[in-house]
Amino acid sequence: MNHWLFKSEPDTWGWADQLAKGAAGEEWHGVRNYQARNNMRAMKLGDQGFFYHSNIGKEIVGIVEVMAESAPDSTTDDPRWDCVTIRAVRAFSRPVSLDACKVQPGLEKMVLVNSPRLSVQPVSPEEWRIICAMGGVAP
DNA sequence: GCCAACGTTGGC
């Protein structure tokens, strides 16, 4: 299983919105960046990812799961863009801030730390383990 | 709210 990180401004679409969708999940639409799209295309059913609040909070707040693999983005006619559907799995008992990630040994190479603008990112198994521990949940 | 970084667009 691979691991990922989804970034969203909570003003637009936050963890609370994702939670409200429950088991129905929600298309991660609106991505207009090839790298981010390619990451979504690489996702498999059951892959898990972190849910990160950019701008407001700047922290990882929970874990989501891919419940539908990449499919055309219904919010555009442009055939280049597609997206996965994700559902909330569990909230962190303690959110993990960007600042905390920056100083945490083992996370020096994390994409979130080094390339903060990429909206859908890969997370290494080691990073996944460390951040789950920081967030107070089992990996 | 500002601004730097970066990605995309479009003219040539």
Add this chain to the structure above:
DNA sequence: GCCAACGTTGGC
């Protein structure tokens, strides 16, 4: 196919 201009993102 290159590259300048432009728009967007996101941390500060």
